[in-house]
Amino acid sequence: MAKLKDEAKLKPLTNKLRMLLDEDQLTNCMRCGFCLPACPTYAETGIEAESPRGRIALMKAVNDGIMLPDAAFEEQMNHCLGCRACEPACPADVKYGQLIEQARDAIEDHKQHKPMVRLIRHTAFHSVFTNPKRMKLMGQGLRLYQRAGLRTVARGSGLMKLFPKHMREMEQILPDAAAKGVAEQIGTRHPAKGERIATVALFKGCIMDVMFTDTNIHTVDLLTAAGFDVVIPEKQNCCGALHAHSGEGEGARSLARRNIEAFKQAGIDYIVSNAGGCGAILTEYDHLLQGEPEWTADAKWFAERVLDVSDLLVRHGREICFSKNVNKQEGAMQEEASGSIRITYQDSCHLRNVMRSSGAPRKLMRQVDGVTFVEMKDADRCCGSAGIYNITQPEMAGQILDEKMEHVKAADASYLLTSNPGCLLQMKLGIEQQGLGDKMKAVHIVDFLHEHMQN
Amino acid sequence: MLNAEVKRELTEILGSSYCKDDPQSLVTHSYDGTPMLQSLPELVIYPENTKQVSQVMKVLNHYKIPLIGRGSGTNLCGGTVPVEGGVVMVMHRMNQILEVDIENLTATVQPGLNTKKFSQHVEALGLFYPPDPSSMSISTLGGNIAECSGGLRGLKYGTTKDYVIGLEAVLANGEVIRTGGKLMKDVAGYDVTKLLVGSEGTLAIITEATLKLIPPPQYKKTMLAMYSDLYDAARTVSKIIESRMIPATLEFLDNATLQVVDDYAQLGLPREMEAILIIEQDGDKGSVERDIARITEICHSEQAKQVSVAGSLEEAEKLLTARRSAFTALARLKPTTILEDATVPRSKIADMVLEINRIAKKYNVQICTFGHAGDGNLHPTATTDVRDTDEIHRVEAAFAEIFEATIRLGGTITGEHGVGVVKAPFLEWKVGPAGIEIMKGIKHAFDPNNILNPGKIFAKESRKRVVIQRG
Ligand SMILES: Cc1cc2nc3c(=O)[nH]c(=O)nc-3n(C[C@H](O)[C@H](O)[C@H](O)COP(=O)(O)OP(=O)(O)OC[C@H]3O[C@@H](n4cnc5c(N)ncnc54)[C@H](O)[C@@H]3O)c2cc1C
Ligand code: SF4
Ligand code: SF4
Numbered sequence: 001m002a003k004l005k006d007e008a009k010l011k012p013l014t015n016k017l018r019m020l021l022d023e024d025q026l027t028n029c030m031r032c033g034f035c036l037p038a039c040p041t042y043a044e045t046g047i048e049a050e051s052p053r054g055r056i057a058l059m060k061a062v063n064d065g066i067m068l069p070d071a072a073f074e075e076q077m078n079h080c081l082g083c084r085a086c087e088p089a090c091p092a093d094v095k096y097g098q099l100i101e102q103a104r105d106a107i108e109d110h111k112q113h114k115p116m117v118r119l120i121r122h123t124a125f126h127s128v129f130t131n132p133k134r135m136k137l138m139g140q141g142l143r144l145y146q147r148a149g150l151r152t153v154a155r156g157s158g159l160m161k162l163f164p165k166h167m168r169e170m171e172q173i174l175p176d177a178a179a180k181g182v183a184e185q186i187g188t189r190h191p192a193k194g195e196r197i198a199t200v201a202l203f204k205g206c207i208m209d210v211m212f213t214d215t216n217i218h219t220v221d222l223l224t225a226a227g228f229d230v231v232i233p234e235k236q237n238c239c240g241a242l243h244a245h246s247g248e249g250e251g252a253r254s255l256a257r258r259n260i261e262a263f264k265q266a267g268i269d270y271i272v273s274n275a276g277g278c279g280a281i282l283t284e285y286d287h288l289l290q291g292e293p294e295w296t297a298d299a300k301w302f303a304e305r306v307l308d309v310s311d312l313l314v315r316h317g318r319e320i321c322f323s324k325n326v327n328k329q330e331g332a333m334q335e336e337a338s339g340s341i342r343i344t345y346q347d348s349c350h351l352r353n354v355m356r357s358s359g360a361p362r363k364l365m366r367q368v369d370g371v372t373f374v375e376m377k378d379a380d381r382c383c384g385s386a387g388i389y390n391i392t393q394p395e396m397a398g399q400i401l402d403e404k405m406e407h408v409k410a411a412d413a414s415y416l417l418t419s420n421p422g423c424l425l426q427m428k429l430g431i432e433q434q435g436l437g438d439k440m441k442a443v444h445i446v447d448f449l450h451e452h453m454q455n
Numbered sequence: 456m457l458n459a460e461v462k463r464e465l466t467e468i469l470g471s472s473y474c475k476d477d478p479q480s481l482v483t484h485s486y487d488g489t490p491m492l493q494s495l496p497e498l499v500i501y502p503e504n505t506k507q508v509s510q511v512m513k514v515l516n517h518y519k520i521p522l523i524g525r526g527s528g529t530n531l532c533g534g535t536v537p538v539e540g541g542v543v544m545v546m547h548r549m550n551q552i553l554e555v556d557i558e559n560l561t562a563t564v565q566p567g568l569n570t571k572k573f574s575q576h577v578e579a580l581g582l583f584y585p586p587d588p589s590s591m592s593i594s595t596l597g598g599n600i601a602e603c604s605g606g607l608r609g610l611k612y613g614t615t616k617d618y619v620i621g622l623e624a625v626l627a628n629g630e631v632i633r634t635g636g637k638l639m640k641d642v643a644g645y646d647v648t649k650l651l652v653g654s655e656g657t658l659a660i661i662t663e664a665t666l667k668l669i670p671p672p673q674y675k676k677t678m679l680a681m682y683s684d685l686y687d688a689a690r691t692v693s694k695i696i697e698s699r700m701i702p703a704t705l706e707f708l709d710n711a712t713l714q715v716v717d718d719y720a721q722l723g724l725p726r727e728m729e730a731i732l733i734i735e736q737d738g739d740k741g742s743v744e745r746d747i748a749r750i751t752e753i754c755h756s757e758q759a760k761q762v763s764v765a766g767s768l769e770e771a772e773k774l775l776t777a778r779r780s781a782f783t784a785l786a787r788l789k790p791t792t793i794l795e796d797a798t799v800p801r802s803k804i805a806d807m808v809l810e811i812n813r814i815a816k817k818y819n820v821q822i823c824t825f826g827h828a829g830d831g832n833l834h835p836t837a838t839t840d841v842r843d844t845d846e847i848h849r850v851e852a853a854f855a856e857i858f859e860a861t862i863r864l865g866g867t868i869t870g871e872h873g874v875g876v877v878k879a880p881f882l883e884w885k886v887g888p889a890g891i892e893i894m895k896g897i898k899h900a901f902d903p904n905n906i907l908n909p910g911k912i913f914a915k916e917s918r919k920r921v922v923i924q925r926g
Contacts, residue, residue, distance in 0.1 A: 027790040037593060061478075067479075
């Protein structure tokens with residue numbers, strides 16, 4: 001009886017899942033299990049349902065009518081980090097990333113969020129991220145809050161205690177927000193130093209441009225030094241990654257269309273991103289808009305041009321000299337002078353698994369004179385940040401981060417470099433939690449390279 | 456649905472978090488690596504030690520409920536699919552290395568331990584465990600033992616059975632037995648150790664194993680021989696063996712397999728070649744160099760278009776890793792890949808390759824072939840789509856004829872993947888009615904109530920063998 005009731009209640013979701021899930025991809029998984037060792041949630045739990053093969057089997061079971069998409073199913077879909085380490089591990093080329101997005105899209109459509117979550121989601125996905133002006137306003141608001149000392153007041157007064165623990169911790173490591181983004185600070189056009197190799201458009205990202213504006217400025221510096229004309233198309237907006245990963249498919253598509261239009265007009269050879277999470281979805285705009293024939297050609301044009309900054313520098317740029325004795329910062333300089341500086345790197349999952357770039361950043365780090373690059377164990381494993389995962393699944397994210405930090409400690413480096421703002425914040429959080437702040441610093445690879453660039 | 460009383464008793468033994476019957480647990484233990492086979496269990500359990508396994512078996516034997524042991528579910532014969540319902544017992548929590556005995560060169564392990572982890576662990580100690588199924592990064596040692604798995608090094612080093620020297624196992628009635636030990640010789644009664652190796656979870660549940668280790672080879676070299684004719688490649692295999700050389704690895708890939716493997720691994724393999732051989736030799740430096748030189752000569756005299764030796768260990772490892780992905784990579788061609796495990800005497804490998812191609816053409820199906828050619832063990836793999844029932848029927852007919860050809864050439868229906876459900880109807884072709892009867896007798900002695908992995912090995916009905924007359 002209860003079962004029948006469930007069935008009726010879950011009927012719309014079942015239908016939606018059947019409509020959205022790509023049956024070919026579900027069938028392509030031949031259940032060999034090659035993806036199991038790559039999956040962080042499987043490594044953590046050892047439970048089949050927590051593995052890519054298990055999740056695909058669950059989706060297929062719903063699709064085949066063997067199982068209802070009950071609360072546990074939904075929970076399992078949300079447990080996935082979306083790190084997509086299972087994709088390069090799969091010899092059959094199953095597009096897991098697409099499947100999980102389709103599943104989440106369907107779930108989101110039918111979800112009854114608690115009022116508070118609904119409000120936050122609505123504000124985030126429908127007002128702030130979709131609107132550059134509001135994004136900027138939010139940046140300014142954040143900045144005001146930080147500058148006015150409200151942060152200190154809030155932290156001191158226990159106001160922050162009203163937030164869950166993980167959000168409180170996160171708040172502490174947030175960098176100071178900038179009032180002006182990269183384009184407003186340095187302008188939108190920057191000629192190459194020396195002979196021009198190609199013209200590239202910078203995708204500045206929304207979080208990047210508010211919280212890591214300097215990284216964007218440094219990216220422009222590196223690119224011009226390597227021989228690229230850089231333009232920053234003004235009409236660009238959020239990449240849509242958070243939307244796509246959170247089941248807000250239409251939001252993501254609308255942002256994609258707007259970005260394509262903005263870049264199409266810029267007369268460029270490449271589109272460059274310095275955030276793995278953004279870059280990855282940009283390379284998938286063709287897939288994202290595959291149901292819209294009028295966009296096929298332009299989406300393909302766009303997706304084919306996207307490269308991560310490290311890849312662009314290594315593959316097409318002029319070699320830049322990086323060495324230790326510039327832009328001195330005291331502590332760092334002393335160490336560097338003694339030649340003992342060690343750096344290590346945490347892969348951005350989407351940069352590695354979707355953009356398939358892991359060699360280029362390592363090559364650049366090895367080029368820096370006077371520093372030693374050490375590979376830490378499991379650098380290719382997700383750090384648990386995974387978009388908003390550390391907010392929605394704090395427990396699993398915490399476990400994964402703890403394990404990550406063990407490897408970070410073992411690498412014994414002064415700098416921990418990353419290629420994505422989410423990972424960077426997560427690494428900062430890890431360093432703070434473990435009290436390693438006086439020994440090491442988490443830095444974006446672009447900022448590190450910029451600091452060591454010989455002019 | 457499982458009787459509530461049974462579930463209660465099992466929960467008491469295992470604790471509720473290790474005793475699950477929610478839809479998610481059932482669905483994710485309804486399959487393994489076998490295509491087109493799925494069946495839901497009634498309960499999934501995760502024991503922690505031998506005692507729990509024994510207690511569980513007593514309960515299940517009393518109620519006559521099926522028990523299916525499960526490692527990582529990578530087998531290809533339906534070995535862990537609960538075709539008659541019952542309880543799936545996942546061995547993952549029993550995953551410890553209990554001991555590595557440097558004096559006796561043995562290791563004692565629990566069955567849920569991952570094969571690759573174990574292999575790396577002993578290598579770090581300067582020892583060597585040779586069995587290396589392509590699935591080793593996922594599979595468990597318990598699964599390897601229950602299937603008697605082979606691997607890329609089987610040719611020279613043998614398969615799992617050659618390394619299992621002692622077992623602890625729980626019988627259907629819950630009794631715990633110990634067989635063999637850290638002994639290089641032991642003829643005290645029937646060799647129950649070897650009987651349990653390859654028993655596919657139908658005779659007992661393995662809870663501990665003592666494995667033989669050997670000193671690692673000092674040196675190795677890997678080469679690639681490329682052919683524009685399939686037959687030349689296959690003949691090279693027989694020629695190498697005939698010349699009294701046993702390489703460590705001698706693998707064969709045909710053109711279609713080569714292409715998909717390269718699509719995945721991006722190694723720049725010679726995609727225009729009809730077939731390639733991956734050959735590895737190990738041992739002391741002098742003899743390795745000598746063998747590699749002689750094998751190169753043989754390859755050339757058998758019309759290899761090109762022969763190249765891997766420049767570094769890293770390059771060699773990449774090649775072998777790519778080879779390990781072959782089966783799954785074939786799913787790039789079409790969603791359903793049905794793979795077989797035909798094994799013939801090594802001198803017949805070239806004939807077998809020709810037979811496979813003839814049969815594929817006859818039934819108008821695509822069959823790609825790769826495998827451990829040096830063992831005479833080929834994996835003809837049909838790439839098809841479950842949703843195309845007509846083609847699936849043709850594939851089935853083609854495989855029946857391939858089995859027939861295999862037996863005609865003096866071979867066997869499965870070299871390393873086991874009988875399980877999928878080859879049960881053909882087992883009688885290989886062992887004959889008397890062979891089946893004796894095996895059933897053994898099964899009955901171990902498991903009179905038929906609770907251990909029922910529906911496997913013995914078919915309800917044997918397939919009628921149609922001997923094809925050609926002329
Ligand atoms: C891509 C791919 C490549 C493969 N390559 C090879 C290869 O090169 N060579 C080869 O031989 N095989 C190969 N296989 C087949 C398979 O991986 C092996 O049979 C492997 O040994 C299975 O291990 P598992 O842990 O996954 O066992 P499972 O699949 O979980 O179980 C296999 C069988 O063992 C039984 N079992 C498991 N644990 C126990 C236990 N503790 N006690 C009693 N019975 C138990 C199960 O009931 C079942 O019958 C391959 C499979 C795949 C998917
Ligand atoms: S590796 Fe690919 S085909 Fe194999 S189980 Fe994972 S997703 Fe499926
Ligand atoms: S995306 Fe990451 S967490 Fe999700 S199934 Fe794949 S490997 Fe596991």
